[in-house]
């Protein structure tokens with residue numbers, strides 16, 4: 197945003213109860229909120245800055261109906277050189293601000309043969325591949341103020357919120373391109389080789405991306421409710437004869453194409469959540 201729309205630190209934001217983390221090219225998700233106040237990451241002490249195209253690098257406070265929200269226009273990745281502690285810092289800040297639910301969005305490549313480009317996948321589970329190799333945001337001394345040493349991850353994604361997302365999606369006429377599936381995080385920054393993609397498919401992954409899992413893990417650790425939505429921006433090559441080559445420009449182009457629909461979905465979801473007072477798993 198231009199300097200005129202950026203707020204100075206004299207502003208006291210209302211306590212948000214919902215945080216929306218916007219994935220690649222999805223910063224527009226904040227458009228459904230009113231009374232917006234924007235802060236650039238670079239102006240927030242000790243906050244990382246976004247280095248990837250399609251991640252504006254702004255924290256936006258606003259309201260959807262009566263729900264006070266904070267939107268992260270751009271999130272952080274291991275491949276940018278950030279530690280997982282830095283990648284997940286915003287989630288802990290949200291917890292301290294009083295946030296109760298986190299809605300995480302991202303762009304990913306489809307591995308499930310039934311998925312099409314432009315599908316919205318409601319995440320039901322994930323595979324933390326970097327975590328298997330010790331790249332895990334909860335490694336190190338456990339901070340008991342946030343959560344327990346050995347958190348359960350089998351129910352990281354709220355069932356109620358997933359059901360609500362499906363209902364709202366079909367109400368908005370998105371039923372034909374809404375799916376459910378398992379997201380796998382890889383560190384990136386390269387897109388997968390064909391052998392890697394085949395391995396991930398055999399492991400039960402429906403889509404693959406380079407983000408989100410650290411934030412979700414830290415959110416679950418500190419007791420936040422999580423909904424994950426992944427936009428399928430490309431089909432991952434599983435065949436050596438396939439000519440198409442994936443690239444980040446294509447990812448951003450598909451995100452742009454679906455941003456408006458996703459924004460309506462997210463806005464309606466947040467207002468429904470409040471109406472139905474969803475507060476269980």
Ligand SMILES: O=P(O)(O)O[C@H]1O[C@H](CO)[C@@H](O)[C@H]1O
Nearest residue numbers: 219220302303406407444447
């Ligand atoms: O997960 P987000 O940041 O939405 O974006 C996905 O798209 C980028 C690659 O095109 C990577 O950052 C990958 O993780």
